[in-house]
Amino acid sequence: MELSIAQIKSGIVLLWALWLSLVTLMNGLEALKALGSLPSRFKTSSNWSLMLRVTETYRTPVWLVGVLFALVILWELLTSVALWVALFSGSPEVATTxxxxxTLLWGGFMLANQFYMAWLTDPGLVAAHRSLFGVSLLSLLAYRLL
Known part of the structure; x- marks a missing residue:
């Protein structure tokens, strides 16, 4: 069985929609755990503690890290919704957006990594964000060029 270009493009969008929805859910649960609404033993993303560690470079106030984390979750949620809308609508414009x-989400993390000198506290994080930026950019280009 041969996949059509349309199926490949839908597969790209589906993969990212599923993956980012899971990330968003895990980060949302992580936020609830940080607020004390979930038990500490509850398994979540651990991204809150990671953000606290990285932002310690400039002794960023916890409330500001919380605002940044909430903005990340909001960006992830909006992007997840856009990916699902793109998948179900079949709209190339929505998929491109x-x-x-x-891609901009991961670019933002790359900028934050540079600002907070994250390579000093977690070099693997910097590599992961760079890889995610590259793979998401490649997905965008593949979608548009196929």
């Missing part, structure tokens, strides 16, 4: 939002 959604994949663009995804």
């Amino acid at each position: 959604a994949l663009g939002l995804l």
Whole structure:
């Protein structure tokens, strides 16, 4: 069985929609755990503690880290919704926008990594964000060029 270009493009969008929805859910649960609404033993993303560690470079107030974390979750949620809308609508314009939002998310993390000198506390994090940026950009280009 041969996959059509349309199926491959839908597969790209589906993969990112599923993955980012899971990330968003895990980060949302992480936020609830940080607020004390979930038990500490509850398994979540651990991204809150990671953000606290990285932002310690400049002794960023916890409330500001909380605002940044909430903004990340909001960006992830909006991008997840856009990816699902793109998948179900079949709209190339919506898919391009959604994949663009995804790529910009990782670009934002790359900028934050540079600002907070994250390579000093977690070099693997910097590599992960750079890889996610590259793969999401490649997904966007593949979607548009196929």
